[in-house]
Amino acid sequence: MLNFEFINPTRILFGEGQVERVGEQTARWGKKVLLVTGGKSVRTSGLYDQVLDQLRGAGLTVFELSGIEPNPRVTSVRRGVEICKSEQIDIILAVGGGSVIDAAKAMAAGAKYDGDVWDFYGKQVAVTDALPLGTILTLAATGTESNGNTVVTNWETHEKIGMGSPHLFPKFSILDPTLTFTVPRNQTAYGAIDAMAHVFEQYFHHTPSTPIQDRFSEGILRTIVENAPVALQNPEDYDARANLMWSATMALNMLIGQGVDEDWACHGIEHELSGFYDIPHGAGLAVVFPHWMRHVLPEGPTRFAQYAVRVWDEPDDGRSAQELALAGIRKTEEFFLSLGVPIKLDKWDIGEENLEEMALRAVRRGPLGSFKKLSSQDVLAILKDSLK
Amino acid sequence: MLNFEFINPTRILFGEGQVERVGEQTARWGKKVLLVTGGKSVRTSGLYDQVLDQLRGAGLTVFELSGIEPNPRVTSVRRGVEICKSEQIDIILAVGGGSVIDAAKAMAAGAKYDGDVWDFYGKQVAVTDALPLGTILTLAATGTESNGNTVVTNWETHEKIGMGSPHLFPKFSILDPTLTFTVPRNQTAYGAIDAMAHVFEQYFHHTPSTPIQDRFSEGILRTIVENAPVALQNPEDYDARANLMWSATMALNMLIGQGVDEDWACHGIEHELSGFYDIPHGAGLAVVFPHWMRHVLPEGPTRFAQYAVRVWDEPDDGRSAQELALAGIRKTEEFFLSLGVPIKLDKWDIGEENLEEMALRAVRRGPLGSFKKLSSQDVLAILKDSLK
Numbered sequence: 001m002l003n004f005e006f007i008n009p010t011r012i013l014f015g016e017g018q019v020e021r022v023g024e025q026t027a028r029w030g031k032k033v034l035l036v037t038g039g040k041s042v043r044t045s046g047l048y049d050q051v052l053d054q055l056r057g058a059g060l061t062v063f064e065l066s067g068i069e070p071n072p073r074v075t076s077v078r079r080g081v082e083i084c085k086s087e088q089i090d091i092i093l094a095v096g097g098g099s100v101i102d103a104a105k106a107m108a109a110g111a112k113y114d115g116d117v118w119d120f121y122g123k124q125v126a127v128t129d130a131l132p133l134g135t136i137l138t139l140a141a142t143g144t145e146s147n148g149n150t151v152v153t154n155w156e157t158h159e160k161i162g163m164g165s166p167h168l169f170p171k172f173s174i175l176d177p178t179l180t181f182t183v184p185r186n187q188t189a190y191g192a193i194d195a196m197a198h199v200f201e202q203y204f205h206h207t208p209s210t211p212i213q214d215r216f217s218e219g220i221l222r223t224i225v226e227n228a229p230v231a232l233q234n235p236e237d238y239d240a241r242a243n244l245m246w247s248a249t250m251a252l253n254m255l256i257g258q259g260v261d262e263d264w265a266c267h268g269i270e271h272e273l274s275g276f277y278d279i280p281h282g283a284g285l286a287v288v289f290p291h292w293m294r295h296v297l298p299e300g301p302t303r304f305a306q307y308a309v310r311v312w313d314e315p316d317d318g319r320s321a322q323e324l325a326l327a328g329i330r331k332t333e334e335f336f337l338s339l340g341v342p343i344k345l346d347k348w349d350i351g352e353e354n355l356e357e358m359a360l361r362a363v364r365r366g367p368l369g370s371f372k373k374l375s376s377q378d379v380l381a382i383l384k385d386s387l388k
Numbered sequence: 389m390l391n392f393e394f395i396n397p398t399r400i401l402f403g404e405g406q407v408e409r410v411g412e413q414t415a416r417w418g419k420k421v422l423l424v425t426g427g428k429s430v431r432t433s434g435l436y437d438q439v440l441d442q443l444r445g446a447g448l449t450v451f452e453l454s455g456i457e458p459n460p461r462v463t464s465v466r467r468g469v470e471i472c473k474s475e476q477i478d479i480i481l482a483v484g485g486g487s488v489i490d491a492a493k494a495m496a497a498g499a500k501y502d503g504d505v506w507d508f509y510g511k512q513v514a515v516t517d518a519l520p521l522g523t524i525l526t527l528a529a530t531g532t533e534s535n536g537n538t539v540v541t542n543w544e545t546h547e548k549i550g551m552g553s554p555h556l557f558p559k560f561s562i563l564d565p566t567l568t569f570t571v572p573r574n575q576t577a578y579g580a581i582d583a584m585a586h587v588f589e590q591y592f593h594h595t596p597s598t599p600i601q602d603r604f605s606e607g608i609l610r611t612i613v614e615n616a617p618v619a620l621q622n623p624e625d626y627d628a629r630a631n632l633m634w635s636a637t638m639a640l641n642m643l644i645g646q647g648v649d650e651d652w653a654c655h656g657i658e659h660e661l662s663g664f665y666d667i668p669h670g671a672g673l674a675v676v677f678p679h680w681m682r683h684v685l686p687e688g689p690t691r692f693a694q695y696a697v698r699v700w701d702e703p704d705d706g707r708s709a710q711e712l713a714l715a716g717i718r719k720t721e722e723f724f725l726s727l728g729v730p731i732k733l734d735k736w737d738i739g740e741e742n743l744e745e746m747a748l749r750a751v752r753r754g755p756l757g758s759f760k761k762l763s764s765q766d767v768l769a770i771l772k773d774s775l776k
Contacts, residue, residue, distance in 0.1 A: 001630045003403025008396065014647065015391025209627035211611040212634050219603025226599065239597035242389045246600050246647070259402065259634070 001210050001259035008253055010146045011172040014246065016238070018174045019136060022051055022093070023058030025172045029132040030090020031059070034083055036104045037066045038096040042138065045182055051095055051136065063087050068096065071153045071160065071274055071281070072103035074118045080107035081117050084131060091132045091171075097187075098142030098194075098281075101135050105150035105168045108133045120163050121152055127165035135173040139183055140245040141191030141282065143198055143252025145173035153275060160275035162267070175249065177241035185232055188244075189339035190282025192228035195248035196221055197285040201264045202257035204296070204303055204371045210260050217256050218310045223247045225311070228339060265369025266292050269379055272358040279348050286341045287348075291386040293329045296372040301325045303371075346388040355383045389598055389647035396641055398534045399560040402634065404626070406562045407524060410439055410481070411446030413560045417520040418478020419447070422471055424492045425454045426484040430526065433570055439483055439524065451475050456484065459541045459548065459662055459669070460491035462506045465498060472499035472519060479520045479559075485575075486530030486582075486669075489523050493538035493556045496521045508551050509540055515553035523561040527571055528633040529579030529670065531586055531640025533561035541663060548663035550655070563637065565629035573620055576632075577727035578670025580616035583636035584609055585673040589652045590645035592684070592691055592759045598648050605644050606698045611635045613699070616727060653757025654680050657767055660746040667736050674724045678731055679774040681717045684760040689713045691759075734776040743771045 013021055026033055033055055042048045055062050065080050083089065084107055092111075094104035110117030112129040119125040137145045144150065148168040153160040183191070203217040224247050230240035250256070269292070270284040297304055301321035308314040308328025316324070333343050342348065359380035367373035374382075401409055414421055421443055430436045443450050453468050471477065472495055480499075482492035498505030500517040507513040525533045532538065536556040541548040571579070591605040612635050618628035638644070657680070658672040685692055689709035696702040696716025704712070721731050730736065747768035755761035762770075 001403070001627065001634070003406065005399065005401050007399040011393065011395040012646075013393050015389070018391065209631065211614065211631055212607060212638060215607025215610060216604055219600060219607060222603060223599040239389065242647075243597060243599055246389070250600060258400075259630075 004258040023054035027058040034089045072099040077106040081110035084111035095136040097139030102150040121161040130167040140248040141194040146253040160271040194282040195251040198251040207260045268368045392646040411442035415446040422477045460487040465494040468495035469498035483524040485527030490538040509549040518555040528636040529582040534641040548659040582670035583639040586639040595648045656756045
């Protein structure tokens, strides 16, 4: 195990009915709240009105910014920063999925910064202060509800960039599984795959002797594999939705990555994909990961064999690590397909046109990942393998 | 899964060499520090001098209280509270195992309270404020380094009582596995069993659909089962010590108990045992748990069967849940014995004399536990079964 420093100060309020506590939780941090939301679903579901009632009932003055898009745009973030500054907002409340929360984190940082908020992403300027942030999560996927990370897209430069800061952990996050009952089939699947991908990034490493991290990671993966099909079959199955929600949080609340050499190459590649084509993040990861797995397999077949045995119950029957590993990768692909999610780019009408540019851009800050350090040639090979 | 609220704000600094950061971490919280320690081992190991150097190097004024005993006594806590009040201490730094840290937590609460510190335990008065606390852990066992719990013994009344408060989470905890290289064989074993017992208390429940909690719990148990014998064989095996240390923290940092109906009956029984006889906590748990398992087995054999299969690799070969469960309990007993720890009271020279009184006292606030609600008759039966 490697040395590490770990802290996660986010308060989690989990379960049906916890939205009733949003007024009390928000009011701890001030009087003026900026309520940030995405599309119409929070309004049609009645959640929006419920939250407004709660906030006003707690004596808060509410400012609003709606319409945050998937793959949230820096232009939207800038609007939020302006409101925070002009109205002297005390706390931001994000109600939505990962995109809404990530955008709200950017606003929280931007509100305490004199320059342009894109500096945190494009120039990797460090965040030194931020407004407090609370969240109500409506999609089990990114884990942003319990970490300090945010990803924002700049369409002027075709850049989708992530950054993180200890200042950006939400002060509280409300996780009510019933809020995900109405998540569409494809979004449910992308969310499950996104959470699995977060585990993969922290699980495929060469660090010796990390049994707690391994078992936790495998437990999250198994839970998603067991519960995602149930949620697709019956979108209002509370236990399935709850287990997916808690899995997605645990997948990226920084716990399972402690003491290991994390990878994150596939996220780098996927950010190029969805930065170019605006496909859903989980969908991009479903394409990239299986091909990455095959590409890097020679670097550590025993790790992939362990994955096959412990996550997919492949019998450890004397086959070579290589054979077991390939069986586990096939199971991964079959699982993604069973959720109705393609594992090839052509299903998204993406061809060869931009692969070389994406490969070059993916490594513009240096080789990607750690399990195998990927050059632009590696990235290009992975992208070409994933074409069709 | 049940609803829950979870927050754990303790900063963990994990790994060899992290003691070098104690000055910087402590100085964040003030100028005057009370350094609380136990027996002589921290002095003979050189740790004590290293910590003093670090604290003084960071410009702190250091007050000292040493000699905190195993099963820490309220009389020692009162001495600490006096120092905190008379010297206007800003932060307490506990260097030691669970007893030292638990005593320091009590001091932190007592320093901000006008009454007698035992009120928090005997009268269960709620803690409303506390001094900040940092810890340097020297024994992998109780998890107190990352939770708000504390157990203190009052020898005047033969009471060993626990309490918890969100105010008592350490601000930071330094976990350097090399500090446990010199932990004696029996203490290493007791610590491993203590951590396993914490998992048991949160794992044996009737709450449906808790796969994340289950898999994490099973992962911690497997890690302890695999690493404790290695640490006994080679006390300076870094990975084994590191895995035990991280296991013990994860076993009781409040994570795996979220959303489940926890038990804690065995801790209630064990507190009577070590409140009467001053035997090590882990040793008492090694006696109580197997007999509790057999006693409550009829309430839920499938839960114990899952334990046998997933933790002990009992083949799920068509045997009944009852048979699998009993095989898992036998493996548990054999494991404790393999660590050199008895599972019968007669090995501790404890006879029948006080069993009835202990059984009555154990349930003085009502039935114990949840998997089966134990009456004094149940407790007596468990204690009698464990006699020899």
